[in-house]
Amino acid sequence: MNKKLVYMNHDGGVDDLVSLAAVLLMQDVELLGVGVIPGDCYLEPAVSASRKIIDVFGSGANVETAASDSRAKNPFPKEWRMHAYFVDALPMLNEKDEPSAPLVEEPAHLHLARKLREADRKVTLLFTGPLTDLSRALLAAPDIEDNIESLVWMGGSFKGTGNIIEPEHDGTAEWNAFWDPEAAADVWRSGIDIIAYPLLATDQVPWTVARRNAWARERRHPALDFAAQCYAMCPPLVHVHANDTYFLWDLLTTSHLGGAPIATLREVACRVHASGPSQGRIEEADGCRTIRIAEKIDAEAFFAYMTSLFKTYKG
Ligand code: AGV
């Protein structure tokens, strides 16, 4: 059977980097390339960590990484962006002096366009950060739309409130959409089949002390140790959902590629607020384009799937 072709574009958060490791471990997925955008990260450590993760978890696959030159409309807080430095410094990723996975010179959006053109069949896009590189790729090379199977994206809220607490915003948006609302609006104007994992879904998989300790007890498995070390940088949900509380937003979204029954999807008609105080909000609206959103999550099945996936890595 043909493997599912996937191109991943991520924004270097802890969750994004763990998700990259998960994609590399999926037996039925062939990863065509990785784009890194400086959203929830600084670019250099996120590119470096991505290449090291490909070296460690990619079983010798020659996956190219491309750095994005896209810029924020609304930048992420510095404290979160610093996480990429911590992941990049983990001992497990630094047994060699330099990563050997290739870094290409072209910017991430052109890399994405080239990989789509070169593919011999349709490609699934996994975006765990802002959509800027996809919107720019579509502008530079409109023909690539035909080569896209679907876009699996962590973004949107669909639960009323979002996760932005910023001046000049009404709090209804989710960060990946807020970082570049116009890009999300551009992608909405395309005919791409969009499957979004919004906060409505990701709220069902908070990082908790119980989950942390469950993976700690299995840290003899190196990939579970890696994931647990990464998430150790992030505050768990203890008493109340605070602004810094961590959810497994991107890892849940990534689990979509594995095919295990975890999420139920619902079709919704919706539009993107491209500007103004609700910018980045994706609002249900009759008559607008439809996408599918993950709604009800089987959290136990998700953790069981990820735990078993990470256990397949033998070092
Ligand atoms: O809005 C969720 C997105 C996901 O792609 N990111 C984190 C995940 O990578 C932004 C974000 C929202 N709240 C955060 C975030 C937090 N408390 N810490 C770090 N990043």
Ligand code: CA
């Ligand atoms: Ca992310």
